[in-house]
Structure formats: structure tokens, C-alpha cells
Amino acid sequence: MQAVKLDIQSALEQAQRWLQYEGIVHVQASRTPNGHIIVVLTNCNPAAITAPVPSYFYGFPVSFRQTTG
Numbered sequence: 135m136q137a138v139k140l141d142i143q144s145a146l147e148q149a150q151r152w153l154q155y156e157g158i159v160h161v162q163a164s165r166t167p168n169g170h171i172i173v174v175l176t177n178c179n180p181a182a183i184t185a186p187v188p189s190y191f192y193g194f195p196v197s198f199r200q201t202t203g
Contacts, residue, residue, distance in 0.1 A: 135188065139192055139193035140192040140193070142159050142163050142170040142172075142194065144165075144192070145172060145191055145192040145194050146161065146162070146163050146172060147192055147194075148191070148192065149161045150172075150194075151171050152174060152185060152187055155183065155185030155187070156185075157176045157177060157178045157182060157183050157185070158174055158176055158183065158187075159175050159176060159201060160173070160174075160175040160201075161173070161175070161178050162175070163176055164197075169194075170176060170194055170199070171195045171196070171197050172191055172194050172195070172196045173193055173196075173197050173198075173199055174187060174196060174197070174198050174199070175198075175199055175200075176198060176199070176200050176201065177201055179200060180198035180199070182198055183198065
């Protein structure tokens with residue numbers, strides 16, 4: 135099965151559904167030297183998130199970051 139790759143804006147719109155999971159407070163796009171990534175901001179230790187968020191979403195890497203405030 136081949137993964138469908140969307141543009142970053144479309145993938146980000148689809149990723150907004152992750153906000154329903156406890157601990158996830160924001161989902162945004164970021165650009166790295168290697169291309170776009172999806173960043174999931176949490177209000178707790180990212181290791182505590184048990185939501186079914188994949189490590190890649192529509193071809194973009196997913197990174198977790200804990201907010202500080």
C-alpha cells in the first residue's frame with residue numbers, strides 16, 4: 135500500500151483532529167533544513183501521550199514538543 139502524500143497545509147488540517155486527545159494542545163507545521171514537519175505541542179511529557187499519533191503523517195515526520203507555560 136502506497137502512502138498518499140499531501141501538501142503540508144492539507145496534512146496539517148487533517149492533523150488538527152489530534153487536538154481531541156488529552157495532553158495535545160496545538161498542532162503546527164515547521165520547516166527544517168530537510169523540509170516540512172508536523173509539530174505536536176503537549177502540556178505534559180510527550181512520552182505520556184498515548185494517542186494514536188503516527189511518527190509520519192501523509193509523508194511528513196511528526197515531532198512532539200512539550201510547552202513550557
